[in-house]
Amino acid sequence: MGGHIVLVVQNSQTHEQLIQNLAAEGTCALCFRSVEEAVAYLREPGCPASIVVFGVTMRRQSDYAAVIELGIARPELQILLTAQERSSMLDLLSGGNRAVWVLDKPLNHAESAVIVRRALKTAAAAASEGLVEALSSQNGVFLPYTDEFLRRVGMADVPVLLSGETGVGKEVMARRLRAYSLRADKPFLKLNCAALPPELAESELFGSAKGAFTGANADRQGRFETAQGGTILLDEIGDMDLRLQTKLLQVLQDGEIQPLGSNRTIKVNVRVMAATHRDLSRAIQDGTFREDLYYRLNVIKIVIPPLRERREEILTLAETLLARHLPKGQKAPLVSDELKRFLLEYRWPGNVRELENVMRRFLVYQDSAMIIRELLEGVDELRSGDSPAKMANGRDANLSTSSALTEGEAPEGLEVGRRPERVDSLDRLAEASRVAETELLMNALEANRWNRRQAAASLQIEYKAFLYKLQKYGIVESKGKQREISA
Structure with a gap:
């Protein structure tokens, strides 16, 4: 069925x-x-x-x-x-x-x-x-995998390794697989391996005995014991300390844990899923990740593509995320065609997480032009080689073409010295947005005799946001007078 x-x-x-x-x-x-x-x-x-x-x-x-x-x-x-x-x-x-x-x-x-x-x-x-x-699996969150495949993986009760850039939805995928499993009504716990120092991560995972370290005033259950019968997601597994990797390998092999500072062993029945944005094959070569642990975790590997490779999902996801954060009883603001086109053009270095944040801001601003302008400022940072491109570890050549051009090599399909068509289209879209919004602001000011509060009210936007726009576009009263004279 x-x-x-x-x-x-x-x-x-x-x-x-x-x-x-x-x-x-x-x-x-x-x-x-x-x-x-x-x-x-x-x-x-x-x-x-x-x-x-x-x-x-x-x-x-x-x-x-x-x-x-x-x-x-x-x-x-x-x-x-x-x-x-x-x-x-x-x-x-x-x-x-x-x-x-x-x-x-x-x-x-x-x-x-x-x-x-x-x-x-x-x-x-x-x-x-x-x-x-x-x-559906063709237009939903994860395009490359059919719903039937995910159901089979969920029911298989074997370790799963989830790979993909930060923000693509690895935890969402883990929860979806867990929902398909026979452990669906059992605990689901997550530990971010990059967020804790090794000694704390060990006690978090395996528990600790009274007196094991300063402040350990009582025996404490770890995540494995708390999640008995359920699922654990080890997020950012590529950042786990080598010594802790060894202990995790023993748990996967023996199905037993030993709390920190204790001689007793505890049998555990927990399904382990691991997630990483790192290249674990390279980490193995660098000596920072155990090869035997990699093969223990990599029974099934699911690679979640970045959002820029799933463009047919962007608008559907945007609408879903908008509805998700919509306050009760409030009507969703209209997403303009201009903003929809921009969402499809944008490269989403932060993936689904960034899209969700953008839609949450849109609920606050209710202003498509302001959202476009903020994202364009991020594009400018990408062109200048700032952190977003570095955050992606240089994996996507389309984030910036500067390195390829300086070496005299053009990415496939791109002529040296020629700007990417997508960037050109963003520039044209930004200029059109600037001209249209400036015209709108000027008309509102003139219709209200340059009373800025009344102009803001007529446009149904917050007064502070209105002042920000005036400052952004350099609109002052003299500009309006000059316009009257020229007319």
């Missing part, structure tokens, strides 16, 4: 038989105890779930509001309700392409299981007809 389903239930153990039966049919079930947690997960970009079953009673008005907003944000989602919620929710949620199902029996009843399977078939049919195209 296949698919991915979210169950909102008070106790997942009472539904263990249903979960196991679904897993045997290729369907992954992820359990949440609260409506709030489930809705937050279902609104994440790239969430693979196509069905949600609310098997709990909704006692708070905020739960009703959250489910209704979820239905609006994801019209393709199949929603199953208990009979108790029928009268208050059914009319609000019915409509569009979504099917709303009512469970007359408890979720662990055989009749409810039949309804769940019907909803799964409906979701599969909707997907095949293209009703969920925005979240």
Whole structure:
């Protein structure tokens, strides 16, 4: 059957038989105890779930509001309700392409299981007809991998190595694989190996005994013990200390941990995923990463391409991220065609994380021209060889052509001495934006007799933002007088 389903239930153990039966049919079930947690997960970009079953009673008005907003944000989602919620929710949620199902029996009843399977078939049919195209494997978050492949990897319960530039969504991918696995309702813990010194990272991973170091006043569980039965993501594994790499290798081989300062060993059953933006093959050659650990982690390797190589996803992602951060009850601001074109042209050195930050700023500014101008300033920094290109470790030749040109070699398809067409188009777009915005500001000022507060109000932008624009474009009152004289 296949698919991915979210169950909102008070106790997942009472539904263990249903979960196991679904897993045997290729369907992954992820359990949440609260409506709030489930809705937050279902609104994440790239969430693979196509069905949600609310098997709990909704006692708070905020739960009703959250489910209704979820239905609006994801019209393709199949929603199953208990009979108790029928009268208050059914009319609000019915409509569009979504099917709303009512469970007359408890979720662990055989009749409810039949309804769940019907909803799964409906979701599969909707997907095949293209009703969920925005979240399908061809147009979703990770283009090179089909949903079936990711489901197989998730269910395989083997180590996974996630590789890709900073900000491409390695953690999102790890969570997606975990959601497909039989460990979906167990803990998911993350440790950033670059954020902690080796001695602290060791105690964080494996725990520590009382007196193991200064301040260790009691025995302390590590991440492996806390995540028993679940999944651990070791982020930035390429920055892990060599001595700690050795201990991690032993854990992967033996399935045992030894807390810092203790002689006892603890059996652990945890799936390990690792993520890195580094070239681990080169790190092995440099002697900074253990080759045997690399092969232990690299059972399955998933390379997540940078956003600039997934341009067909940019606008869909932008809309999803905009909706994700939209305050409740607020209407999403219109993304102008000009900004859409710019988002497609921009190279996104910070990948999905940068795109998310841009859309969050857009919610604040509600001004396409200001967003374009800020991103153009970043392009200027790239041309001057500043940090963004260095942050990418020089891996993308298109970030800057200066090094190739100084050596007398042009990148493929680029003539020496000729600027890239994309940069030229950015310049033209920036100039057009500057002229149009200057004209808009001048018209507003003149229409309001150069009363800046009234002009800002007429344009429906904050006064401080308006003053910033005037300063940015060098607009002063004399400029308006000169314009009147010339007219």
